[in-house]
Amino acid sequence: MADTALLDVDGTLVDTNYQHSVAWFRAFRRFGLTLPVWRIHRAIGMGGDQLVPAVAGQEFEAEHGDDARSAWTEEFDPLLPEVQPFDGARDLLAELGRRGWTVVLASSGQQQHVEAFLDKLDARELCAAWTSSADAEATKPAPDLFQVALQRVSGRAGVVLGDSTWDVEAAAKAGMAGVAVRTGGYSTDELAGAGASGVHDSLRELLEHLDDTPFASPS
The missing domain is CATH 1.10.150 (DNA polymerase; domain 1)
Structure with missing residues (x-):
């Protein structure tokens, strides 16, 4: 659920x-x-x-x-x-919230970098919580950060979006569905082979096909 x-x-x-x-x-x-x-x-x-x-x-x-x-x-x-948000990033966060999802940024980055990216995305009000590398003993591909992120908002279960095989593997270890975008430079075959339920070339493409993914609506 x-x-x-x-x-x-x-x-x-x-x-x-x-x-x-x-x-x-x-x-x-x-x-x-x-x-x-x-x-x-x-x-x-x-x-x-x-x-x-x-x-x-x-x-x-x-x-x-x-x-x-x-x-x-x-x-x-x-x-x-030099770092810039991908096209559609903020729109995706807003749309997930509109559909009733509790949105959490499950990052293994350093706290100061996560804060900087939140500002670049102008997304603080769109996210219920966020994590950093300080929140778990082991980072991806270990499942710890996804588990901590879910617990932080008392969620029932999560669906993960990531760009690497490590994200998808960590999601599977946490018992969560994983969706992937190719923005990290990994191929469709690699991401699907790691267990992604769907792979999209970009966030904009994902947004256009959101109804066909596990992000269609909360269960």
Whole structure:
């Protein structure tokens, strides 16, 4: 009986995935590690606690993990002015609310970045709550953040919107339906293969076909 719309933010509502990739590339370079940007991009959607060992290995995580995450913040912050919402992002939030959904932004980003994106979206009044990486011990693809986001509004069940395989996998682990948009750079086959019940090229396209998705109306 789904009543809560849980929306990822980075790469889903705001166009950040390539800025994230570049910031991580520069952060790793501080420690003498040069990784192909495409390989970093393939891990975007994970939280930093998951991404560092996934792309740099457990030994690097043990030696430099926390410092690398701090370096990433220093590299990403100057890129914030470049970040823009995707077309249709605010319209989608408003439409979900109009249909009776409780809208929660289920982000694994840092609190200050989530706040900045809320301002860019002009969406504070459209959302019942939002999360950040501080709200769960393990970030995506672990299900913790979606579970915390649902509990925050005392929801019965949730439907997730994300842009990465990690979002879809986390939704499945949380027992929630997952819908995906390709704005994060993942293919239709990858997203569907991870378990997405539907894949759309853009938020605007999703809006146009909302009646054919699990977001049609709360159960």
